[in-house]
Amino acid sequence: MKRRLRQIFSISAVLLLAIAGLTGCIATPDSVGGDSGAIRIGTLRGQPHLYAPYFMQRFAPEHTTYEIVLFENSPDIKNALASGAIDMGVLGAPAMLSGIAAEQDVQIIASAADGGSGFVGSPQIRTPEELRGKRIGFPAGSSQEIALKLTLRAHGLDPDTDVQLVNLAYSDMASAYTAGRVDAFLSAEMGVSIARQAGAHQIVSPYETPIGATNIILGGNGRFLGEHPDRARDTVQTFARAIDFMKSDRAAWAAGLVETFGLDRAVTDIAIDNVRLRWELDDEYRQRVAELARQMVDFDQLPAAPDMSKVFRTEFLESVSAQR
Template sequence: MTKPIPPAPFGRRAMLVAAVAMLPAPSIAQGAGQTIRIAVVRATVLAPALLVQQFLPAGWRTDLTPFVAPGDMSNALLTDSVDLAYIGLTIGIVARSREQPISIVANGAGKGTAIIVRADSDIRSIADLRGKRVGNIPLAIHEILLREELRKANMRIQDINLIRLGPADMPGALQRGEIDAFAGNEPNATLAVMGGYGRVLMFPYDNPVGTINVGVLSSDRVTSQRQELMRAWAEAHAKATDRLAADPEGWADLVAREWGYDRTATRRSIDNIELGWRIDARFESQLGAYIDRLQELGVITRKPDMSKLLVKSFVEGVRV
């Protein structure tokens, strides 16, 4: 069941989170059906959240709440308003670096980034971005990957002219000539290419940060006190993820139907998304590199304790 949250000023939203936190937590009786409260950002990379319900045991259900602001999602986890959050990994890293009890409990998806230039430009390499206006989401994974590619080309971020833009604003700014390129997400990268005014310069994954993108977060309270819930969810999350990964057409249909996204653009953008649920050696290596970059940029002042940041036991127990 989807329960949208209307836009609200900060004070009202904080009051809403606090009010929800006062509600009784779901029953944790062994063998009893439960409601799993899931926060999600409406994004193609996070579509498995929509399918978890289908793979839960009888009597279980999901309660999906869409969020926009990562900070609100972090607060919802910390106040026990939700059990799980499908979101980028940064809020978990930042929280745990501050010793707040939020952990990464599963992978979600990788890739989903592209560096797009104007189709009629003479930009053919990262080096050609020197002095150019580049649309950017500050400190998002897309900027981190852009920085990685600049590093490989012996360039600094100061060698380009970063233009702060929201993800959905990037294709239009490129089309109007207000920027020369952007490091953006899907499906906005695909929309620029489909519109004929954008061209893929590169998919920036050949670096230590690599393909890492989004995951699933939870709180220490949930992982320690609601283990039956976590086991049921982990099994369902894995099956939902594998189902969509094996059926990109169905994946596109689901996102278009549930979230109203353009079906054609969604389907094309899926070619640049890599669903996954396992916390494996590759994921841990890329996560470590990502954490290093966040520390270098001052987003975090110290690295989180990885033994607390990563709670791998639930996905490691999955048998699919």
Template sequence: MHHTSRRQFIRLAATAAALTTTSIKAFAADRTIKIGTLKLIHGITPYFYEKFAPAGVKIEVIPFETPTDGKNAVATGTVDFGIFGLAAATLGGANGEPVVVIAAACNRGMAVVASKASGITTIKELKGKKVAILPGSTQEVVILDRLAAEGMTVKDVEAIRLSFSDMAPALARGDIDAYVGAEPGPGISLANGVGVIVEYPYSTPTGSLNMVLATGRAQIEKDPELVKTLLKIHRQATEYAMKDLEAFVAVAMQKLGQQKPSIEQAAPNVELTWKIDDQFLKQANYYGSQMLAKKQIRQLPDYKTFIDPSFVQALAAT
């Protein structure tokens, strides 16, 4: 009797253990991936993720107003992944925060915009003018580089701190003469007839490199499979949005609450992307050296760990 009950107990225990493991497995498959992005047209890729998510994987997109907020959310694990500018990512890496760049997200998407009324048509003519610049943004690093190329510094303009979404309205109100913005801001200023493009500032060695996809170091160590899954989705979403302009415009209007004319003006200035290639690495390194030279960071990030191209390289090979 005693013997049977013991055997029964062992069998029950084994069944219970098996049940627990299956429910853990099921729970892992049935998971929500939190992805942070910016309220910008070139931060739109995550809104296409749902379309390509495998069964049981839900995507929750969390929009952030500034690149630094997005970066902090990744560093603290509030989101699993985040899309934000290379500047914010480099800042995190330089400060030793556990932020790892695992893919590219977009190129271009920037513009120096002036009000028509100001008569400004060149970077040189920004001298003494009220120019909105967002500190900690990729745009800030790029405009400092452009000013230097013209023999100027930021002290030659009256720099005004504004978030990207406040720039086009401020220009329309006449509060500023120009801004160094992110789409759809420039598209809005073109569409409402208030603004003119001074330039798309891609002539610096940074080129058109702008936003990246990052995750926390713990995520890579703990769940590399999740990283692989997310990057596969990121690639498919990127390629789909770049091929289907109508879908791109529709989602941008819906998620950013913008009018069609401004989105259509902005779209050609946005290149969604996912690959990390040699050019990306070269530009990212140059970019870090610029931030260091301008004392925006105290030291360079450790590029060996700060950028991990292994996942996208494996994906590119498939």
């Protein structure tokens, strides 16, 4: 199994180089500004649960251009939002909660995707209890970190003393597992599906905690939202239409990921089956985000929870809901 994973990871490494080459045709944080009138939307490279911006232009209002800006992680997207370098961004909810708690000028204006995570490891680890003493990879400051620690606690393991937690970047999870530097990891796609395709198995669902599958949101720069409410409303409506399209045509979603980022189709199909697309900001969802904020405080990701009355701006979704 490990040999097979090494082979797949080697192929993935080549594909990542191809992705880097593709970014010459896509705006990056250092090359924003090709169209001064474009609405700039940040997202992450190669992650299926953050792909909606790539379908937005087909649903754009007349004379509206969306410029995709690629980043390496959600905190970078949040910082770009706060500075006004981008207008909106698809990113992890914890990064936005951290920004709002620090009184940065950002707000959550729609949900984007639940799920997209997995807790996988060696087939020899059959139950969560068998993780005792094992090395577990995780991305610090993420919803996956919260889910991991809550899951370990639920199965009688102390995250601080009963296991060895190894902080890794999303892109390093599969290689760390292949090299034997970790025995398991709780992380996001695509690394989860690369490992599963190679024979790793899901140890336990990462979604059976108080935060559920809460993961990705659409955030906005406060100044842009205040100064351009009509453009913000149209953009959120376009985003929701892109999400609905992806839900209705999963083949187009998978094909887009393969074409844009050079991903393996078989692995991509596994990954998108692990993503629950959404755009709504209903009461249940907002309560789960509030619970995420509480857990972030409990696990020292935040010194204090943000004022939840300042976290969401729901008015931009009203036109979307009215059409349903």
